[in-house]
Amino acid sequence: MERPLIIIAGAGPCGIGAALTLRQEYPATPFILIDERNQPGGNAASAITPEGFLFDYGGHVLFVHEKCAAFSDTLRSLDIAWHESMPVRGVHMFGKLIPTPIQRHVHRFPAAHALPIFSDLFLHRLGSRMGMVPRPVADASDNFQNHLHRSFGRELTRRIMEPLNRKMWTLEPSEMSSEWVRQRSGSALHNVPQVGFRRMLKHAILRTDDPSWTQSDRVPYPREGGMGTIWQRAVDRIGAQHVLLGRSIAAIETGKRQLHLVDGTQFTYTALVSSIPLDTLVELCVDRPDVQRLAKRLRRSSAILLGFGMRGVIPARYRGVHSFQCPDAALPFWRVTIPSNFSPGNVPSDGPHYSILCETSRAPGLAADIDDRLRHDVLQGLRSIGLIEDQPVISTFEKTLAHGYPLPFHGRDAALADIHAHLEPLGIFSRGRFGGWRYEVSNMDHAYLQGLEVVRRIMAGVPETTYFSPEQIN
Numbered sequence: 001m002e003r004p005l006i007i008i009a010g011a012g013p014c015g016i017g018a019a020l021t022l023r024q025e026y027p028a029t030p031f032i033l034i035d036e037r038n039q040p041g042g043n044a045a046s047a048i049t050p051e052g053f054l055f056d057y058g059g060h061v062l063f064v065h066e067k068c069a070a071f072s073d074t075l076r077s078l079d080i081a082w083h084e085s086m087p088v089r090g091v092h093m094f095g096k097l098i099p100t101p102i103q104r105h106v107h108r109f110p111a112a113h114a115l116p117i118f119s120d121l122f123l124h125r126l127g128s129r130m131g132m133v134p135r136p137v138a139d140a141s142d143n144f145q146n147h148l149h150r151s152f153g154r155e156l157t158r159r160i161m162e163p164l165n166r167k168m169w170t171l172e173p174s175e176m177s178s179e180w181v182r183q184r185s186g187s188a189l190h191n192v193p194q195v196g197f198r199r200m201l202k203h204a205i206l207r208t209d210d211p212s213w214t215q216s217d218r219v220p221y222p223r224e225g226g227m228g229t230i231w232q233r234a235v236d237r238i239g240a241q242h243v244l245l246g247r248s249i250a251a252i253e254t255g256k257r258q259l260h261l262v263d264g265t266q267f268t269y270t271a272l273v274s275s276i277p278l279d280t281l282v283e284l285c286v287d288r289p290d291v292q293r294l295a296k297r298l299r300r301s302s303a304i305l306l307g308f309g310m311r312g313v314i315p316a317r318y319r320g321v322h323s324f325q326c327p328d329a330a331l332p333f334w335r336v337t338i339p340s341n342f343s344p345g346n347v348p349s350d351g352p353h354y355s356i357l358c359e360t361s362r363a364p365g366l367a368a369d370i371d372d373r374l375r376h377d378v379l380q381g382l383r384s385i386g387l388i389e390d391q392p393v394i395s396t397f398e399k400t401l402a403h404g405y406p407l408p409f410h411g412r413d414a415a416l417a418d419i420h421a422h423l424e425p426l427g428i429f430s431r432g433r434f435g436g437w438r439y440e441v442s443n444m445d446h447a448y449l450q451g452l453e454v455v456r457r458i459m460a461g462v463p464e465t466t467y468f469s470p471e472q473i474n
Contacts, residue, residue, distance in 0.1 A: 006458070007259055007267055008451075009249060010275035011035035012042025013444045014432030016231055017451030018273045019238045020074065026459050032267065033238060036248040039228065040235040042275070043401060043433065044444050046226030051395035052348035053309035053355050054226045058401070059323050059337035060444060061087065062220050062227075067473050068445040070452055075220075078233040083343040084218040088211075090324040091164065092336075092385055097317060097324055099211035101193040102160055103152060107204035117155045118204070124153035125197045143410050145173035147181060152195055161192075164327040167334040170301045170363035171407055180408045180440040219322075224345040227444075249276075251286045254426045271458045273451065275432030277403045278419065291422045297415040298437060302368035303404025304360040306378050307339075308388075309347065309395030314340065314354035315386055331381040332374060333358040356387060357397070361404060368400045406437040429454045431467055441470045449473070 006022065008015045011033055019033045039045055041057075048054045062075075091102040098108045106117050144165070148157040165173055181192040193212070203210045222229045235243060248262040252272070259267045274281050282288065282295040323337040339346040340354040347353040358378050362368040382388045416437055423430060431450040433442040441450065449466040456462040466473045 005029050005270045006031040006273065006455075007269040007271075008033045008273045008275075009035075009259075009281070010042060010432065010435065011037070011040040011231070011235060011243070011245065012275050012432060013044055013231065013447035014275035014435060014451040015042075015273070016040065016234045016238070017071075017074075017448035018275075018455045019242060019451075020234060021452045021455040022459075023238055023242070026455070029459065031242060032244060033235075033242055034244045034247055034249065034261070036246070038246040039232070040245065041228045041231035043403070044227050044231060046228030047397060047399070048226075049307075049309060049395045049397055051309055053307070053339075053353070053395045053397065054346040055305070055307040055339060055355070055357055055397040055399075056227045057399060058303065058305065058359065059335060059357065060227045061322070062444070068449055071445040071448045074234065074448070075230065078230065078237075080229065080233065081223040082220040083223045083345065084220050085322070085342060086215070086320060087213045087217055087219045088321045088341075089213075090321065092324050092326045092331075093160075093328065097321065099209050100325075101212055102164070102325075103156060103193065103195045104200060104203070104210040106156070106200060107207065108209075113159055114204075117153075117159065118200075120153045120155035121195065121197055121200070142178045143174050144176035144178045144181070144408075147178035147192075148173055151192070156195070160327070163329070164325060167327055167329070168325070168361060169405065169407060170361045171299070171409065175409055177408050177410045177412055179413070180438075221342040222345070223343050226339075226346065230444075249284055252281075252284045252428075253287055254285050254423075254428065255287050257427055269427065271427045271429065273454055273458070274428065274430045275435040275447070275451065277434035278416075278430050278437050281428075281430055281435070282419070282423075285423075285428075288422070291419060294415065294419050294422070297411070299364055299407040299409040299412075300434070301364065301404045301407060302362045302366075303401040304362065304368050304370060304374070305357060305397070305399040305401070306333075306360075306370070306375065307355065307357045307397030307399075308379075308382070308393050309397075310354050310356065310388065310391045311351070311394045312354070312391035313352045314338070315389060318387055326381075326385070331385070332377045333360045333381060335359045336382075336387065354391075356382060358382070364407075368402065368404075370398050370400060403434045406434055406439050406442060408439050412437070429458065436467050438467065438470070441466055441473070446470075446473070 008018050022031045043057045046056045089100045090097040098105050106114050148161045250262045251260045257269050279295045279298050282291045325335050337357040347355050431454050432447045453464040457464050
């Protein structure tokens with residue numbers, strides 16, 4: 001029986017952050033990094049089609065928070081060639097692409113929508129100043145629907161904010177908490193930016209935009225290999241003697257602190273750092289049916305990714321656009337990412353090409369199947385918004401992620417606290433995008449820091465910040 005001191009389950013950003021910290025700061029500590037997949041990166045990995053089109057497992061953006069210096073240092077150490085581009089993002093509505101945040105661009109709406117929204121917002125702000133309308137609180141005591149109404153009024157919420165969020169999250173806003181909205185995930189703005197009525201009115205009068213980026217903003221992306229190349233190079237730094245890829249966990253006996261692999265290998269651990277999905281982790285804990293029952297409270301959506309490699313020139317209106325959301329119920333996808341606009345290395349070099357990645361969310365309990373009907377509807381949707389004209393599709397990519405988004409459901413933090421209170425005294429620390437189940441700290445930099453910080457806590461008693469106090473890092 002093998003006896004490493006620390007086992008790291010999951011070779012995504014969190015697990016790699018934990019492993020690199022052990023390797024660099026505690027070199028005498030034995031550890032093993034295990035993952036069932038044959039490539040590192042988890043849901044931050046990448047795939048390349050036979051025709052040479054590269055797709056990430058979703059629309060990942062390297063917006064590194066200022067307080068994530070350790071992650072920035074790691075990126076710089078990996079000797080990756082970067083391509084930089086402006087983070088242009090939008091929402092496709094009313095037959096056109098409107099910059100994000102959508103709530104600051106009401107003047108771009110048709111008059112039949114814009115006028116009622118402006119009128120309602122004026123009365124809403126007046127009522128707020130007079131104390132007749134409660135102010136948004138954005139904490140665990142308030143649900144997301146109340147937060148939307150208190151922040152944006154009835155008309156903007158009903159016409160824009162509710163449909164957009166309902167399609168992404170697959171939950172009714174009333175079922176979601178609101179403490180995550182004022183955190184920052186993929187940009188310098190809050191996850192749900194507020195609206196200043198005077199600011200909106202000024203841009204409406206001047207007919208100018210108020211986007212979430214400036215002309216000088218740039219985000220880096222690997223010139224070759226996609227986001228997955230980051231994690232492959234990071235794993236190479238850990239050392240082959242510490243890494244077991246393509247090895248699945250069969251069971252965990254928490255009382256004995258033993259982990260069993262499907263191939264029969266057994267490990268005894270002092271601490272287990274896990275970034276595999278929390279609901280999956282507790283199902284593996286065969287001697288803890290009590291914790292398994294607690295995990296039934298967790299809620300998630302699944303994600304369906306359909307990618308298309310195109311021969312030809314991208315339509316002019318989409319040149320330089322990184323991604324955009326699609327709240328229209330007639331479109332089967334909620335977000336479209338354009339990988340070829342992140343780096344020219346994401347498409348073949350022999351002639352003009354571009355690529356498209358569509359993302360569809362499925363609610364908990366619904367099948368996340370890819371069939372001919374969905375393929376047809378997605379292509380028709382792309383044609384209807386003008387992203388495909390007469391260009392031929394010469395390559396396809398398909399991926400289903402059973403764990404797409406950790407949903408910020410009402411009561412989430414209480415559920416997580418209960419689960420951690422059972423697992424951590426047993427030496428099991430669950431962190432990362434789905435290991436931690438907190439959307440507001442689920443970006444790659446967040447996950448990497450969670451792995452780093454939990455190791456420092458285990459080894460030296462240093463308190464964690466990113467997972468338990470996201471407002472300090474965001």
